Amino acid sequence: MTAFPRPKILHTATLKVEQVTLFRNNTPLLHNLSFQLSAGSILYITGRNGIGKSTLLRAIAGFILPQTGSISIDGTVRAANPFLYTSQLSYLGHLDSLKKALTPTENFLPFCPDRPTILNALEQLNVHNLADIPIHLLSSGQKRRVALCRLLLVPKSLWLLDEPNVGLDTSTASLLGKMIEQHQQQGGITIVTSHTPLPFKNTQTLELAPYTLHTPPLSHFSDFLS
Numbered sequence: 001m002t003a004f005p006r007p008k009i010l011h012t013a014t015l016k017v018e019q020v021t022l023f024r025n026n027t028p029l030l031h032n033l034s035f036q037l038s039a040g041s042i043l044y045i046t047g048r049n050g051i052g053k054s055t056l057l058r059a060i061a062g063f064i065l066p067q068t069g070s071i072s073i074d075g076t077v078r079a080a081n082p083f084l085y086t087s088q089l090s091y092l093g094h095l096d097s098l099k100k101a102l103t104p105t106e107n108f109l110p111f112c113p114d115r116p117t118i119l120n121a122l123e124q125l126n127v128h129n130l131a132d133i134p135i136h137l138l139s140s141g142q143k144r145r146v147a148l149c150r151l152l153l154v155p156k157s158l159w160l161l162d163e164p165n166v167g168l169d170t171s172t173a174s175l176l177g178k179m180i181e182q183h184q185q186q187g188g189i190t191i192v193t194s195h196t197p198l199p200f201k202n203t204q205t206l207e208l209a210p211y212t213l214h215t216p217p218l219s220h221f222s223d224f225l226s
């Protein structure tokens with residue numbers, strides 16, 4: 001497997017989701033969801049369109065607050081220490097989190113002030129030839145490749161990837177698979193939402209069901225994911 005030259009994670013983390021209830025537009029999506037992930041876990045969240053996969057991922061990222069329950073990384077909830085909480089995770093959503101007027105290099109300089117390191121990461125994803133072209137001129141697949149470089153540039157324990165394969169060609173999807181496997185080997189945790197099963201061993205699956213059918217006992221997902 002290709003070894004990606006990137007900094008090692010400084011420590012491994014534990015993610016705890018405890019009795020979480022999430023609403024959107026006053027509509028309940030998830031009820032009393034509990035699970036725990038430790039070093040080296042890969043969690044695959046699946047379920048039909050609109051069931052709440054992205055909402056759960058955004059809640060774990062700390063962008064939205066659950067109506068009840070708590071989400072913690074190594075015992076810290078976001079409200080108690082937002083900097084410490086968010087410093088441990090990388091979130092890759094549908095919008096790629098790239099500033100459109102800036103080039104890939106300019107986007108990454110605030111995280112990684114070393115241009116050769118940035119170029120190296122871009123090369124891993126085969127987009128080094130686009131290093132100085134503004135993001136708004138790139139195709140959607142090229143933007144996604146550039147966005148994935150952030151995972152290589154900034155070491156984080158927890159990767160939150162919302163449908164990361166969308167727009168990727170087969171070879172880049174396989175490259176992303178290798179990155180996730182390497183992250184796992186380094187003790188990182190990856191949570192992926194997707195409509196297609198992940199090709200990894202030791203993957204745990206959380207299939208979200210409609211709220212009305214989805215009122216499991218609190219231990220349900222903990223047992224399922226142990």
Ligand SMILES: Nc1ncnc2c1ncn2[C@@H]1O[C@H](COP(=O)(O)OP(=O)(O)OP(=O)(O)O)[C@@H](O)[C@H]1O
Nearest residue numbers: 024025029047048049050051052053054055056193
């Ligand atoms: N920003 C928002 N404000 C209000 N409601 C939202 C927002 N984003 C999503 N929703 C609603 O929350 C529900 C869950 O959406 P979410 O994006 O989490 O689903 P999903 O399972 O990720 O769907 P998909 O598979 O289509 O990506 C949907 O009914 C959606 O309309």
